[in-house]
Amino acid sequence: MTREEYADFLLPNVEHDRAYYENLYPKRNLKEGARVVRVAPSPTGFVHFGTLFQGLMDRSLATTSDGVFILRIEDTDQKRELETGIEQILDALLVYDIPYDEGPISREEEKGKYGPYIQSKRKDIYAAFMKDMIIHDLAYPSFATAEELEEIRKFQEGRKARVGYYGKYAKDRYLSMEEVVERVKKGEKYAFRLKSRGDFENKVTYHDLVKGDVEFPENDVDYVLLKEDGLPTYHFAHVIDDYLMQVTHVVRGDEWLSSLPLHLELIKVLGLPSVHHLHTAPLMKEEDGIRRKLSKRKDPEANVYEFKKQGIPKEAVKEYLMTVINSNFEEWRGENPTKDILEFPISFEKMNVSGALFDMEKMINLSKNFISLLSAEEVYERVCAWAKDFDSHFYTLLKENKELSIATYQIERGGVKPRKDYTSFGDIYSHTWYMYQEAFDEEKKNYEFDKITDPEEIKKILTIYLESYYEESDDQETWFQKIKEMCDQLGYASNMKEYKQNPENYKGNVADVSTVLRVALTTKSRTPNLYDIMQILGHEEIKRRFDSFQKI
Ligand code: GLU
Numbered sequence: 001m002t003r004e005e006y007a008d009f010l011l012p013n014v015e016h017d018r019a020y021y022e023n024l025y026p027k028r029n030l031k032e033g034a035r036v037v038r039v040a041p042s043p044t045g046f047v048h049f050g051t052l053f054q055g056l057m058d059r060s061l062a063t064t065s066d067g068v069f070i071l072r073i074e075d076t077d078q079k080r081e082l083e084t085g086i087e088q089i090l091d092a093l094l095v096y097d098i099p100y101d102e103g104p105i106s107r108e109e110e111k112g113k114y115g116p117y118i119q120s121k122r123k124d125i126y127a128a129f130m131k132d133m134i135i136h137d138l139a140y141p142s143f144a145t146a147e148e149l150e151e152i153r154k155f156q157e158g159r160k161a162r163v164g165y166y167g168k169y170a171k172d173r174y175l176s177m178e179e180v181v182e183r184v185k186k187g188e189k190y191a192f193r194l195k196s197r198g199d200f201e202n203k204v205t206y207h208d209l210v211k212g213d214v215e216f217p218e219n220d221v222d223y224v225l226l227k228e229d230g231l232p233t234y235h236f237a238h239v240i241d242d243y244l245m246q247v248t249h250v251v252r253g254d255e256w257l258s259s260l261p262l263h264l265e266l267i268k269v270l271g272l273p274s275v276h277h278l279h280t281a282p283l284m285k286e287e288d289g290i291r292r293k294l295s296k297r298k299d300p301e302a303n304v305y306e307f308k309k310q311g312i313p314k315e316a317v318k319e320y321l322m323t324v325i326n327s328n329f330e331e332w333r334g335e336n337p338t339k340d341i342l343e344f345p346i347s348f349e350k351m352n353v354s355g356a357l358f359d360m361e362k363m364i365n366l367s368k369n370f371i372s373l374l375s376a377e378e379v380y381e382r383v384c385a386w387a388k389d390f391d392s393h394f395y396t397l398l399k400e401n402k403e404l405s406i407a408t409y410q411i412e413r414g415g416v417k418p419r420k421d422y423t424s425f426g427d428i429y430s431h432t433w434y435m436y437q438e439a440f441d442e443e444k445k446n447y448e449f450d451k452i453t454d455p456e457e458i459k460k461i462l463t464i465y466l467e468s469y470y471e472e473s474d475d476q477e478t479w480f481q482k483i484k485e486m487c488d489q490l491g492y493a494s495n496m497k498e499y500k501q502n503p504e505n506y507k508g509n510v511a512d513v514s515t516v517l518r519v520a521l522t523t524k525s526r527t528p529n530l531y532d533i534m535q536i537l538g539h540e541e542i543k544r545r546f547d548s549f550q551k552i
Contacts, residue, residue: 006177007134010141010184010192011127018132021125021244025114028068028246035061036248038070039100040238042077043085045296047092047304049283049358050253055098056321057280058251060346062101070245071103073118074238076231086118092304096314102245114245119237126232129240129270130192130225138269139225141180141190142172166196166221173222192226198265206260209249209278209348219261235259239266242275254279278348283324284355294358301360311386311426315341316367323362326350364423371425372418376409379428386425394429397436407536408435411528419528434522435533437541447549448525451512461490461516462546472539476531487513520549 001009028036037058041051055071062069071093073086082088086107093100102112110117133139142165144152149165156163173195175183184190198218205215225236232240242250257279267274283294294302301307307317318341322329327350336343371379380402387395398405412419422428433439452458469482484494492513493499493506518530521542527533534542 001177001181003135003137006181007131009181010134010190011131014127014131015124016128018128021128025244025246030068031066033065034248035065035067036070036246037061037067037251038072038242038245038247040072040074040241040252041089042074042080043082043089044077044080045082045085047088048296049294049302049304051089052092052096052098052304052317053283053321053324054251054253054280055093055096055100056318057325057346059098059100060322060325060342060344061249061251063342064344064346067248068101069099070112070114070247071100071117072241072245073104074234075118075120076227076234076237078120078229078231088305095308096304096317098318119241120231122237122241123230123232125244126226126237126240127230129236133194133225133270134192138195139192140173140175140195140222141184142170142193142222142224143183143188143190144172162200164221165193165223166200170222189228191224191228193222193224194262194266194269196220196222196265197269198261204261204264206264206277208257208260209276210281210351211254211257211279211353214257214260216258216261219265221262223262225266235262235266239263239270239272243267243270243272247275249276249278251278251280254281278351281352281355283358285358291355291357293355299358301358307363309390309426311383311390311424311428312363312367313370313382313425316363316370319366319370320359320363322346323366324352324356327352368420368423371422372413372420376406376413379409379413379422380406383425383428387429390426391429397439401436404435404536405432407532408432411532411536421528434524434527435536437544440545441548444523447519447523449519450515450525451508452516458516458520459550461486461513462520462549464490465517466543466546470539470542472535479531479534483514483517484510521545 028034030036039051039055039058041047058069061067071089073089075081075086086104090104090106102110102114103117104110107118116122130139144165152165152169153163155161156169170193172193180190196219198220200217200220202218203215204218205213208214223235224233226232238250241247260277260279266272284291285294285299296302308314319329319333322341322344326344326346328347329344332344374382380398383405384395384398387398421431433443449458452461465483465486469486471478471482474482487494487510490513491507493503493509496509496511499506499509514530515525518527518533519525521530521533521537537545
């Protein structure tokens with residue numbers, strides 16, 4: 001039996017050979033230095049924050065070099081696959097506006113000439129490469145069952161030997177073709193393993209673009225490349241995909257650094273061109289003084305969807321991510337406040353070598369800042385989009401009160417020091433509910449009166465103010481002037497300086513009186529500019545609120 005016949009026997013019905021696929025994809029016509037990168041998430045759980053992190057990094061590495069950014073779905077672990085896993089990934093990249101140049105658009109459709117971009121659709125390709133490896137004696141079928149592997153492990157542990165299927169422990173690598181054929185004919189199941197040529201005693205140095213020079217022993221473990229079900233392992237699949245998709249830079253989490261020796265061996269034995277690697281540090285979290293990786297299981301903030309739910313603008317999330325990706329981003333942003341984030345010259349040198357702490361406070365600050373710089377109309381559009389998905393009650397209010405909402409967002413917006421009290425779109429209702437008649441009536445509970453608390457005195461101030469001093473058409477100066485006049489009439493100091501000199505001469509001061517008006521209208525002792533609030537509410541509503549207070 002020739003090796004070709006042997007390969008045919010082990011992998012029947014494989015339509016094309018390796019060369020067919022190598023000729024199928026055109027050489028990319030890119031300028032010198034263009035980077036071809038990919039994000040390759042597995043659809044096995046909610047979309048992790050790390051996927052966005054990596055997506056943004058890839059997008060900018062590609063954009064700043066006129067390169068290509070690919071989305072590839074690595075769904076070879078079908079046991080752990082989530083039913084909507086692929087859709088969630090596509091949705092997250094869409095929602096966060098991280099467009100990819102090539103990849104799936106849905107389960108069925110895709111864009112780009114180097115696909116399929118979903119690994120489960122590439123089975124034939126992996127089989128063709130495996131056949132080539134069998135022909136060249138670079139891989140072999142292995143019948144080792146889970147129980148046998150467990151026995152080997154126990155044996156190795158007992159002798160304090162390195163654990164794994166390698167060297168003399170890798171029994172199936174010594175099977176003859178005849179023995180294999182016989183066992184296959186008997187119906188035994190088999191996977192394909194690498195026939196490693198590595199020597200564990202040999203040290204190799206590799207230059208990772210983020211970690212710098214890393215030294216490790218050569219791989220000598222005969223890892224599984226193609227599983228019994230015909231699906232490849234990550235190791236095998238990504239090496240072939242990156243090659244056929246002509247990826248230039250493999251950017252991935254540093255949990256893969258330890259498998260790099262295997263990947264380098266695969267690249268070598270398959271005769272593939274070398275590719276750069278960037279192993280990036282994960283986002284960390286500090287808990288009880290201990291640093292650990294942001295975990296899918298324990299940390300809600302690891303779930304990309306959480307930020308959408310909270311109403312943190314996607315722009316703020318991306319700004320935050322970029323500060324983590326490159327330490328000089330904030331400085332650049334300071335100098336270029338209005339530039340698109342993708343114009344930032346991302347660099348390998350400035351990437352974090354060890355994990356950065358996930359900093360929610362910083363994200364919130366960026367969010368506040370971003371919202372404060374939007375126009376009132378933009379805030380309205382964005383908060384509507386958020387409320388539509390997450391707060392139907394607020395959504396109805398917004399739709400029924402468009403003008404009032406925009407006018408509210410307009411208060412102290414614009415100018416050099418805009419107000420920054422909205423931390424997210426999800427937080428706006430808590431700052432503005434009292435502007436809506438209906439919500440005010442429903443939610444008014446604790447009137448936060450401060451210095452002046454006597455209900456009779458409060459009622460007196462409200463009545464006199466409305467009857468003798470309030471005029472809807474007054475400008476802000478006149479409006480305030482009149483409040484002061486009222487203070488003089490009622491025995492409150494209209495001049496703070498005088499009040500401070502002789503407080504005993506007064507019942508209180510103009511700030512205390514303004515607070516009474518403010519609290520009666522909003523229940524809150526602190527609000528944005530009261531004059532603006534009163535202008536928006538209008539005479540009738542002010543009267544209604546004062547009247548309703550009088551009845552308490
Ligand atoms: N599917 C792998 C993961 O989710 C991708 C790693 C890579 O980018 O190569 O970790």
